[in-house]
Amino acid sequence: MDDQNKNLLLAFALSLLVIIGWFALFPPPSAEPGRTVAEGELVPPPAAADGATTDATAAEETAVGVVRVNIDTPRLTGTISLTGGRIDDLQLRDYRETTEPGSDIVHLFNPVGSNRDIFYALHGWSPRGALQIDQVPGPNTEWQQVGDNALSPQSPVTLRWDNGQGLIFTRVVEIDDNFLFTVTQEVENQTGEAVTLSPYGILAQHGLPSDLENFFISHEGMIMSADGRLTEDSYRNMRNYRVHERERTPASVTEIAENGWIGLTGKYFMGALIGMPGQAFTAVAQHVPGSEIYQTSMRMPAMTVAPGERAQAQSRLFAGAKEWTVLRTYEREAQIDRFVDAIDWGWFFFLTKPIFALLYFINGILGNMGWSILVLTLIIKAVLLPLAWKSYVSMARMKELQPEMMAIKDRAGDDRQKLQQEMMKLYKEKKVNPAAGCLPILLQIPIFFSLYKVIFVTIEMRHAPWIGVFNDLSAPDPTSIVNLFGLLPWAAPDPTSFAALILIGIMPLMFGFTMWLQMRLNPAPTDQMQAMIFNWMPWIFMFILGGFASGLLLYWIWNNIITFAQQYSIMRLNGTKPDLFGNIRDTFKRKKGDAAK
Numbered sequence: 001m002d003d004q005n006k007n008l009l010l011a012f013a014l015s016l017l018v019i020i021g022w023f024a025l026f027p028p029p030s031a032e033p034g035r036t037v038a039e040g041e042l043v044p045p046p047a048a049a050d051g052a053t054t055d056a057t058a059a060e061e062t063a064v065g066v067v068r069v070n071i072d073t074p075r076l077t078g079t080i081s082l083t084g085g086r087i088d089d090l091q092l093r094d095y096r097e098t099t100e101p102g103s104d105i106v107h108l109f110n111p112v113g114s115n116r117d118i119f120y121a122l123h124g125w126s127p128r129g130a131l132q133i134d135q136v137p138g139p140n141t142e143w144q145q146v147g148d149n150a151l152s153p154q155s156p157v158t159l160r161w162d163n164g165q166g167l168i169f170t171r172v173v174e175i176d177d178n179f180l181f182t183v184t185q186e187v188e189n190q191t192g193e194a195v196t197l198s199p200y201g202i203l204a205q206h207g208l209p210s211d212l213e214n215f216f217i218s219h220e221g222m223i224m225s226a227d228g229r230l231t232e233d234s235y236r237n238m239r240n241y242r243v244h245e246r247e248r249t250p251a252s253v254t255e256i257a258e259n260g261w262i263g264l265t266g267k268y269f270m271g272a273l274i275g276m277p278g279q280a281f282t283a284v285a286q287h288v289p290g291s292e293i294y295q296t297s298m299r300m301p302a303m304t305v306a307p308g309e310r311a312q313a314q315s316r317l318f319a320g321a322k323e324w325t326v327l328r329t330y331e332r333e334a335q336i337d338r339f340v341d342a343i344d345w346g347w348f349f350f351l352t353k354p355i356f357a358l359l360y361f362i363n364g365i366l367g368n369m370g371w372s373i374l375v376l377t378l379i380i381k382a383v384l385l386p387l388a389w390k391s392y393v394s395m396a397r398m399k400e401l402q403p404e405m406m407a408i409k410d411r412a413g414d415d416r417q418k419l420q421q422e423m424m425k426l427y428k429e430k431k432v433n434p435a436a437g438c439l440p441i442l443l444q445i446p447i448f449f450s451l452y453k454v455i456f457v458t459i460e461m462r463h464a465p466w467i468g469v470f471n472d473l474s475a476p477d478p479t480s481i482v483n484l485f486g487l488l489p490w491a492a493p494d495p496t497s498f499a500a501l502i503l504i505g506i507m508p509l510m511f512g513f514t515m516w517l518q519m520r521l522n523p524a525p526t527d528q529m530q531a532m533i534f535n536w537m538p539w540i541f542m543f544i545l546g547g548f549a550s551g552l553l554l555y556w557i558w559n560n561i562i563t564f565a566q567q568y569s570i571m572r573l574n575g576t577k578p579d580l581f582g583n584i585r586d587t588f589k590r591k592k593g594d595a596a597k
Contacts, residue, residue, distance in 0.1 A: 069157050070150035074177055076320070080151065081111060084139045085159050085171055087181065088112070088120030090319055092269070099463050099471050108269055108319055118206035119264075121271065121317050123171065123183050128196035128302050136197055137161050137169050146170075153177050166191030179320025180330060186312045189305040198302040199313035201273045204295040205264050208235055213267060218457045219344040222285045222296055223270070224262040226254045230341050238287045238294055251286035259337040262296045263318070268459040270342055273298040274316040277335040281315075321459050324360060344457050351450035356458055363460070369473055370466025373551055377558045381566070384443060388563075392570040397432050400576070448556075455551040466554070473551030477505030504546040507553040512542030514560035521567055521578040 068079035071090065078090035090109035097103045110116040125136040137143070146158040156174040163169070172184040185199045212220055212235070221234040233252065241250040254262075256275060262283040263272025275281050275298060284297040303311040318330070322343050331339040345352045358379065363372040381388070404426060412419035426432075455461050455474060465471040469478050481504075516538035545553060571578055 067145075069145055071175070072150045072152050073175055074153075075179065076175070077105075078109065080157065080173065082143045082145065082159070084122060084124075084141055085137070085143045086111070086120050086122050086139075087173070087317065087319070092321060095268075095321060095459075096463070106269065108271070112206070117209050117211075118204075119209075119271065120204060121181075121273075121319065122202040122204065123185060123200065123315075124202075125169070125185070125187065125197045125199055126299070128198060131195050131197055135163050135165055135167060137163075143171070151175055167195065178326050179318055180334065181317040181319065182314065183317060184312060184314045186310060187303075187305060188310045189307055192307055194304055194306050196302050196304045199300045199315075201298045201315050201317065202295055203264055203271045203273055203297075204293055207292045208294075209266060211266065217346075217453065218267045220266050221264065222252075222262070222294075223265045223272070223342060224254065224260065224283055224285065224296075225338040225341070226256045226260045226262075226283060227258055228337060230338055232344075233285060235287075235294055238285060241286060247284070247286070249286060249289055251284055254283045256281055256283055259335070261318075261336060261339070262298060263342075264294060264296055265322070265342060267344075267457055268322060268462055269320065270318065270322055272318040272342070274318060274336055275300075276314055276316070279315075323459055324356065344453075346450075346453045346457075348446050348450045348453065351446055352453050355447075355450050356454045356460075359454065360460060368466065369461060369464035369551065370470065370554060373473070373555050374558050377555050377562065380447060381559070381562045385566070387443065388566050389570055392567050393574050394432060397430065397574070401426065401430060401432065444559075451555055452548070452552050455549045455555075461549075461551060464551070466550075470550055473554065474549050476547050477507040477550045477553065479505035479507070504543065505550075507550055507557065508542045508546035510557045511545060511553050511560070512538045514557055514564070515541060518560050518564045518567070520580055520583045521564065521571075 067082040068089070069082065071078040071080065071087075075093050076090060077093060078087075080087050081089070088109050088111040090107070092106045092108060095106040097106060107116050109120050110118055111120060112118055122139060124138050124141075127133055127136050141161055143159040143161050146160050149155045149157065151157040151173060153176055156172055159171040159173070161169045166189065168188040168190065170186040170188070172186075174182040174184075183201065187195075187197065189195055209220070214220065214234075219232045219234070221232065221236075222238055224231045231254070238252075241252050243249060244251040244253050247253060254260075257280050258278050259275065260281070260283060261272050261274040262285065263270055265272075273296060280301060282297075282299040284299060285295075286297075287294055298315060300313050300315070303313070305311045316334075316336075318339075320326070324340065324343065327340045327342055330336045341349075355376070359369075359372055359376050362375050363369055366372050366375065405423065408422045408426065409419060412422060461474045463471070464473045466473055471478075519534060519538065545556070568578055568580075
């Protein structure tokens with residue numbers, strides 16, 4: 001490896017080290033916690049016709065006297081509150097809070113008054129014209145169920161409310177086998193006059209989620225697709241919305257013409273309000289003033305209902321896990337535009353999407369994400385093999401030119417311009433590209449970050465086991481010298497603690513060793529400063545990456561091993577035998593010499 005390649009590798013490594021180190025040691029500050037939501041406080045429905053916001057509080061909801069309708073599907077369980085007709089109690093059967101035996105299943109929606117994160121969906125009607133707020137169903141309306149069945153894919157639930165003044169409201173809630181609700185709202189006008197009103201849906205999050213990571217690598221907060229354009233805002237950004245002229249409150253308002261959805265998302269789970277294909281509606285995101293309520297709304301166009309007539313509006317609600325296959329199916333079959341992009345694929349989406357699709361395919365065959373990562377790494381290295389071949393052939397030929405290059409350096413002395421000119425002339429004559437060894441290194445940067453993104457944000461990697469104690473490849477290495485690298489029956493230090501930074505696990509150690517061994521295929525740089533940096537680099541990276549997902553470390557260890565085998569074999573095939581043990585001896589001799597000085 002010539003000096004130019006060494007400088008490039010050094011610059012890449014140091015840049016990567018600075019980026020990783022900065023975000024590991026100085027993550028973005030956590031959002032300030034909001035005030036505690038008052039018991040029974042409910043989100044206000046959308047603004048009334050004159051722009052004034054309706055009452056923001058409601059009577060306290062307690063377990064006593066609240067009638068609920070059961071939700072029972074293959075993947076969801078929970079209840080619908082007949083007070084307000086809110087879908088506010090929802091759990092995911094297939095996901096647990098932790099990997100510990102007996103851990104509770106994930107709670108996505110929780111009602112007001114619960115000791116969990118309050119999050120729910122609310123549907124209703126906003127009055128227009130002469131219609132008053134108490135004439136339409138709102139957050140405290142006591143609905144009646146028509147029938148007594150539970151909500152399931154085979155049996156929808158029908159709710160009814162008569163306002164006693166000639167308007168009868170009906171709501172039909174349906175659900176599929178996964179996570180998609182369909183809500184049909186209907187009003188029948190038995191008054192003697194036409195009435196105007198508009199249907200809406202609301203998702204409300206009271207306070208910040210307790211599992212909010214607030215980490216730059218994944219989006220948490222508002223997410224919206226408006227006619228093909230994806231928008232994301234963090235909870236912090238939602239608090240900083242400007243006052244909207246029409247809303248008269250801080251809000252972000254978007255008019256959607258044909259296809260869109262808006263919701264609140266975490267890393268793995270999401271609630272989203274979805275318009276029907278071709279349906280126009282207004283999407284609103286806001287942080288409710290005077291409270292710690294974050295909400296997204298879909299407001300459908302106003303309807304004028306003549307006496308004796310009926311009007312109907314339909315929308316959908318997604319509440320569940322951001323599974324790739326499920327989102328992709330909804331995008332294709334239910335025509336929900338860009339729904340698969342609810343997963344935060346990042347800047348390198350053109351790499352993260354195919355990488356994940358390939359990993360998912362391999363896992364479908366092997367049934368184990370750990371082994372799938374190893375196979376994926378082999379495939380990536382095979383794709384990059386032509387470039388790697390050129391790189392290592394070029395490095396081998398550069399070694400053959402070492403005597404001539406040293407002679408040029410001696411002749412040029414301190415004349416840098418002459419040195420560069422003669423070097424370029426030599427490269428041209430011998431048909432050697434000194435930068436050929438750089439391309440595989442540069443390509444590793446986006447691949448590394450893309451795989452990191454895939455492992456960090458996809459729910460398919462959440463709690464994905466490999467072997468032994470490695471039961472969650474999305475989490476840091478669970479081993480440490482403290483538990484004899486997983487052989488003793490107690491836990492390693494908390495991954496966020498300082499002790500975990502020092503008492504690292506077996507994977508970071510293997511990563512550091514394989515990186516160090518790979519670098520020993522080449523002689524140490526003649527420059528003492530470069531040599532020192534190269535000697536320390538693997539061990540610095542070992543500690544910096546020690547807290548990263550074990551699945552990423554698994555990829556990097558295997559990548560180092562394959563790279564070592566490729567480089568050694570290709571250089572041997574081109575007449576250059578790497579002096580591995582000689583380079584290792586020289587490294588230790590240099591260290592002893594430096595220590596003696």
